[in-house]
Amino acid sequence: MRKEPMNMMNGLQGTKHASAKQAAGGHVVDLDPRYEFYQDVMRELERAQVPFLVGGGFAFAYFTSIERKIKDLDLFVMPKDFAPAMQVFSDAGFETRIRFAHWLGKALKGEDFVDIIFSSGNGLCRVDESWLDNAVPVEILGLPVKVCSPEEMIWSKAFVMERDRFDGADVAHLIQACGEEMNWSRLLRRFDDNHWRVLFSHLILFGYVYPCERNKIPQWVQGECLRRFRHELKTGPLAERTCRGTLLSWSEYLPDIEQRGYGDGRQPPVGNLTEMETAQLTEVWRHGEGERGR
Numbered sequence: 663m664r665k666e667p668m669n670m671m672n673g674l675q676g677t678k679h680a681s682a683k684q685a686a687g688g689h690v691v692d693l694d695p696r697y698e699f700y701q702d703v704m705r706e707l708e709r710a711q712v713p714f715l716v717g718g719g720f721a722f723a724y725f726t727s728i729e730r731k732i733k734d735l736d737l738f739v740m741p742k743d744f745a746p747a748m749q750v751f752s753d754a755g756f757e758t759r760i761r762f763a764h765w766l767g768k769a770l771k772g773e774d775f776v777d778i779i780f781s782s783g784n785g786l787c788r789v790d791e792s793w794l795d796n797a798v799p800v801e802i803l804g805l806p807v808k809v810c811s812p813e814e815m816i817w818s819k820a821f822v823m824e825r826d827r828f829d830g831a832d833v834a835h836l837i838q839a840c841g842e843e844m845n846w847s848r849l850l851r852r853f854d855d856n857h858w859r860v861l862f863s864h865l866i867l868f869g870y871v872y873p874c875e876r877n878k879i880p881q882w883v884q885g886e887c888l889r890r891f892r893h894e895l896k897t898g899p900l901a902e903r904t905c906r907g908t909l910l911s912w913s914e915y916l917p918d919i920e921q922r923g924y925g926d927g928r929q930p931p932v933g934n935l936t937e938m939e940t941a942q943l944t945e946v947w948r949h950g951e952g953e954r955g956r
Contacts, residue, residue, distance in 0.1 A: 672859050680859040696774040701803045703751065703769055703776045706806070707737070714739050715789075717779070717796050722832060723811035724800060726839045735776045738789050738810060744780045751778075755789070762946075764939045783943065784909045785934040786857070787818040812840040823910040827904045833864045834871050841878030850883060856932055860910070862887040867890045904932060908940070912947045 707714050718736030722728065739747050744767065751769040752758045759768045765781035781788040797808035816836050823828035832936030837844075853861045863883060867878045907915030918924040928935040928943075935943075 666751065692956055697803050699774045699806065700776065702754070702771075702814055703735065703737070703756070704803070704805050704807060706750050706754045707747060709723050710746070712739065712743050712747050712750060712866055714743075714747070716800075716802055716811045717810040717815065718777075720802055721815060722836070724798070724809055725812050725815075726835045728835060734774075738779050738793060738807060740789050740791075740794070740838050741780045744778065747773060747778055764935060774931075778848055782818050782821065783912065784821055784928055785939070786821065786909065787814070787932075795821075796845070796848070812836045812844055813849045813852065816849060816861075816864075818863055819851075821910055823855075824912065825914055827874075830867060834868050837864075837868050838872055838875060841875075846880055846883045850886065856906075857909075858887060858890055862891070906932060909933060912943050916944065 686871060692718040704714070704716075715738040716736070717738050718734070719732040720735070723730060737747075737778050748758050748760070748767050748769075758768075759770070761768055762783070764785055765779060765783060767778040769776045769778060779789070793814050794808075795808065796811040796813065797809050799806065801807070802809075806899050816833050819832045819836075850858065850861065864889065865879055868879060872878070893910040903924055904917040904927050905915050905924035908919060908928045909924050909932075915924075926937075926940055927933055928940050929937060
């Protein structure tokens with residue numbers, strides 16, 4: 663499943679299987695000359711034997727055949743490999759920055775940069791062995807690498823619901839392109855008992871966006887979400903006064919946390935972040951420094 667190699671030299675070309683290739687019509691994602699820097703970065707990790715996956719625009723284009731201007735390269739590593747990866751880049755002469763200690767670093771050369779990611783901004787989507795086990799082998803910039811699976815891409819993108827960025831269209835396009843082949847059991851487990859409503863919301867929207875392709879989502883998946891929904895209707899609301907909206911947006915639910923007495927869903931018992939980590943996210947947002955929404 664999804665094992666056909668992809669070749670990408672001056673951009674990204676090809677898709678996951680023959681029928682998708684025909685539908686894509688040879689779409690290419692334009693890439694400017696910074697691709698040499700991306701090659702260097704991936705070669706350095708290969709030489710150091712640090713496992714990594716390619717995500718972001720490259721992986722999205724591979725699965726969906728949707729063209730986008732690629733501004734940077736997203737590389738995903740296990741948490742235990744984050745520090746070694748950053749050291750590899752430093753030793754190679756690249757500038758390195760730990761942007762957020764709980765999920766993101768950068769390797770830079772001039773104005774070009776690569777994001778080194780081992781979790782998500784909300785702290786939920788940490789890279790684990792399953793990311794590597796289910797990754798898809800491809801060829802990018804002439805190098806044999808692996809891209810993140812659509813299941814992990816949907817898992818991380820599903821939580822991005824900012825005022826100025828909503829990744830719901832990406833989720834819908836991934837389901838449209840890969841829904842018939844995905845491991846839905848594994849995807850459902852990713853959202854566990856606390857977050858399945860987020861997945862359910864995207865499944866409902868998919869049926870609205872693509873009413874002629876609702877069968878891309880197995881009936882049993884929708885049935886399981888409905889079963890959980892009906893169960894919650896019977897059990898009533900939770901006693902704990904927590905706002906989980908901060909897991910979806912860095913900014914839009916801050917009034918609930920700061921003014922209305924709700925607990926921050928990014929922190930335990932629901933989330934994984936510390937008070938210091940959530941404070942840093944808020945500080946970055948308030949100063950308009952970007953890097954939001956992943």
